[in-house]
Amino acid sequence: MVVYLTTFVVFLLVIVAMAVGYIFQRKTVSGSCGGLDGIGIAKECDCPEPCDARKKREAREAKQAEWQKNQII
Template sequence: MTYFLATFVVFVLVIAAMSVGYIFQKKAVSGSCGGLGSIGIDKECDCPDPCDNRKNKMAKEKARREMLEKNRII
């Protein structure tokens, strides 16, 4: 139990130190490599045409948005 408490205290201190550093620097948290945008890929799948599964999801989302817009107007 002593090892657990010591480890827990160390983790809490490290997280607190990182938090204080983040608060004083006031910088946004960012990845080290910039993600896919840094290599010119705008989306996860760089296909010119989405697959059928994605098309179905997009159609459902569009229909849901249209329904919500229609209900807001009335």
């Protein structure tokens, strides 16, 4: 039980230290150093042509958006 409490206290201290550092630096939280774009991948699926399932999903979404647009008018 002592190990669990010690671990909890250590994690709590680290979180408090990070919060204090964030408050004093007044920086916004930023992402990683480029993510996938950093290794040359512009999007999740870097395929030249979308797969059939994606084409169907996009067609269904476009049809639904068109239907909703017609309902507003």
